[in-house]
Amino acid sequence: MLDSATSCRAFYTVCKAIVDKLGHMFEFKSDINRIVVGFGWISLPNCCGVLGFDRFQMDGKILGENGSLMVQGLVDSEGRFLDVSAGWPSTMRPETILRQSRLFAGVDESRELLNGPCFELGDGNSIPQYILGESCFPLLPWLLTPYVGHRNGLNSSEWAFNSVHRQGMELVGTAFGRVRARWKLLSKNWKEECIEAFPFVIVTCCLLHNFLIKCSEALPDVNVEYYSREQELLPFEGEVDENGRRTRDALALHLNQDASEFTAVAVVLLYCPNVIICSN
Template sequence: MPAGGGVAKHPTTKRKPKKLHHHQNLTHLLTLSSSAASSAHSFLLRHDLLLLPRQSLSLHSHHSSLSHLLSRLQPHSLSKLLPPPQPPPCWFHRFLSSATANYDTRWTHSFRMSKPSFILLLRLLTPSLLPLSPTTPIYALAATLFRLAHAAPFQSLSPLFGLDPPTACRSFYTVCKAIIDKLGHLFEFRSDLNRIVVGFGWISLPNCCGVLGYDAFKVDGDLLGENGSLLVQALVDSEGRFLDVSAGWPSTVKPDSILRQSELFSGVEELRELLNGPCFQLSDGNAIPQYVLGGSCLPLLPWLLTPFGGSNESRTTVSSSEAAYNSVHGRGMELAGKAFGRVRAEWQLLLRPWKEECIESFPFVVVTCCLLHNFLIKCSEALPDVNLGHSSNHDLPLFEGEEDDSAHGIRNALALHLSRFTVGGSGSLAEQLLSTGFSQRSGFSFAYFIRSLNMVCLSLLNERSMLPMPFKFENVVGIIPLRQSWDNFGDLVSTIFPITSGMRPVNLLQDKSITEKMSKIFPRAGSSDVTGQGGMQPERLLCQRLIKLSQDK
C-alpha cells in the first residue's frame, strides 16, 4: 500500500513545476501583448492627424479587440498595463485646429469634400440638427460623413468625435434625414429638364431625359434568401447626377415590376406630368417624344427605349442603323453604371453587406448617398474614377412581356437618325467636315468635337465644368477645320450643334455681356497676330488662335 501510494504521488510532484513554468510563460506572453497594445494606442494618439482614416480605423479596431481579450483573460494582473481611456480633446477637435486651410487634402480624405463644401453643407443642415443638443451640428455632420465614407462602426466614432455609440447612432440617422429634407431638390428631374435634354444632346441622344439603371446591394442573413440583396432603381443625367431614386426592393422582384411600382412610372403613365414636353422633329419628318434609356430587363415603351436584340426579338443580327443605335445606347447606359460606381467609391458604407436587422433604414442611407453625390458635383468636387466591373445590370433577367408597337417605330426612327449623322454618314454635315480634314487631323468623334467646342464656351463663362467625358483643351486645338473659316464663333456653334444635340441652342455670343467678357480674356488682335489684321472680333480671334495652335503642334 505505501508503495502504491508512493507511485500515485510521484507524478504529481513532477508536474507542478511544469504547470508553474507554463503559467509563467503565458503571463509573460500576455504582458508583452498588453505592452504592444499600449504602444500601438500611444502611437495612434500621437499621430492620428497624420494617418489616413482607414489606417486610424484599422489600428483602433485591432487595439480595441486585443485590449478586450486581454482584460477577459487576466483582469487583475494586467489592469495596470492596459492603456488608459483616450483623454479629451477628441480627434475631430484637434483636426479642426490643425486642418485650417480651405483645401487641406485631409478634409477630402476624411469627409469626401473640401472644407468650403463641408461648411456649406453644415450651413444648410444646421437648423435641422439643433435638436441633437448637446451634440453640436458640426460634430454630428462630421461623424455621419466619416461613417458613410469609411464604413466606420459606431464604436469607432467614440474616440474620434467624442460620441458614445447610442449618441453616434442617433446623430447619424438625424443627419441622413436632414440631408434628404434639405437636399432633395438636387434630384432635378422635375425642375431642370431643359438642362438634362441639352446634356444628352451632347452625346447624340436628342430629346433624351435620362438613363434608367439598377444596382444590387448585399444583405446579411436569410431574410432575402441565399445571396439576397436589395435593388436600387435610379435615373441619371449625362453628367452622372441622380435625377430619381427608388431604393430598397428585394432582389426577388424583377426590374419591370419595380419600374411599374415606382413614382417615375406613375408620373409618366398615370399622372401624365412627366416626359410630356415637345417632340423633336427629325430631318426626315419623324417626331421623337421625350424618353429615357433603359436596359433589356425593361419593356420597350414610347418613353422608355431599350436596345435592339432583346429577348422578344427573334433576330440574332442587327442592321447598320440598329448597330449605330445600340452603340450610342450602350454608351448612354454606362452613365448609370458609373454613377452607381462612384457612389460606392465615395461612400464605402454601401460596400458592406447590410445587416438584416437594419434593413428598414437602407433606403434612407442610399438616397442620402445619392444626394451627397449630387452635392459634390454641384460643388465641383473631384469624383473618383471607377470601372463598370461591379455593375449588377448584366445579371438582371431579360424582359419577356409584351411591348408597345408604337415604341418600335420611335426606336427605328431614332436609329435611322443616329446612323445618318454618324461621322462619315452620307450627306451629313459630318461628311462635309470630313472633307476639310476634320476627322483625319483629330482622331476624335464628331460628337466629342461638339462637347469639346461647347466646353470652350462654358469655360469662358465660368459656368458648368462637368461633362460626361473629361475635357482636355489639347483635344480641341487639333480638330478645328483648317480649310474653313467662320465670321463669327457663334455661327460655328449654331451651325454644327443642332446636328448632334437635336435642338438649337441660344447663340452665346449674341449676348453683349458675354462678348465683353471674352474681350477681356482675348484682347483684340494687333498687327502681329495670326492674320495681321487689327480690331478682330474676340470670338473670331479665339478660333484663329486655336487654328494657330493646331498648326504649331
C-alpha cells in the same frame, strides 16, 4: 455602448434629415431643359435620362440566399441622379419594380413627367421626350431599350442605336460606381436588422453625390466596363409596345444617318485634307 439596431435607427434619423433638406437636388422635373440639352451634346435628341439598377448586399436570409436590395436610378448626362427608388428585394422582377416606382406613376399615370414637346428629326420624323433603359425593362413609348440580337443580326440603324444606347447606360454605372467609391459603407454587407434604414442611406449618398457635383468637387474614377458586366440582368421577354418600337426605330434611323455623315466627312478629311467642307 449602442447595440446594432439602435445605431441603425440613429443613423437613419440623420440620413432622413439629409434627404428632407437636399431632396430638391433630384432635379428631374425642375430642370428638364438643362437635362435635354446635355443629352443633345452626346447625340441623343430629346433624351431626359438613363435608367438602370444597382444591387446592394445584405446579410441574413430575410431576402433569400445571396439576397440584396435593388436600387433603380435615373441619371443625366453629367452623372447626376434625377430619381432614385431604393429598397426593392432582388427577388422582384425589374419591370415590376419600375411599374411600382414613383417615376412610372409620374410618367404613365399623372402625366407630370416627360410631357414636353416632340423633337423634329431631320428626316421628317418626330420623337417625344424619352429616357433610355436597360434591356431588363419593357420597351415603352417613353422608355427605349436596346435592340435584342448579336452584332451580325442587326441592321446598321439598329447597331447605331445600340452603340449610343450602350454609351448612355455607362452613365448609370459610373454614377453608382462613384457613389460606392466615395462612401465605402455602401459596399459592406449590412445586417438584416438595418433593412429599413439602408434604403435611406443609399438615397442620402446619391443626394450628397449630386451636391458634390454642384460644388464642382473632383469625382472618383471607377471601372465602368467591369461594373456594367457585373450588374447584368436578364432581358425583358414580354410584349413590345408599338409606339415605343416606332420611336426607337425613328431615333435609330436618325443616329445611323448621323454616323454615316460623320464617316463620310472623316474619309474626305483623311484623303483630301485641303478640301473645305461647307454646311448650310
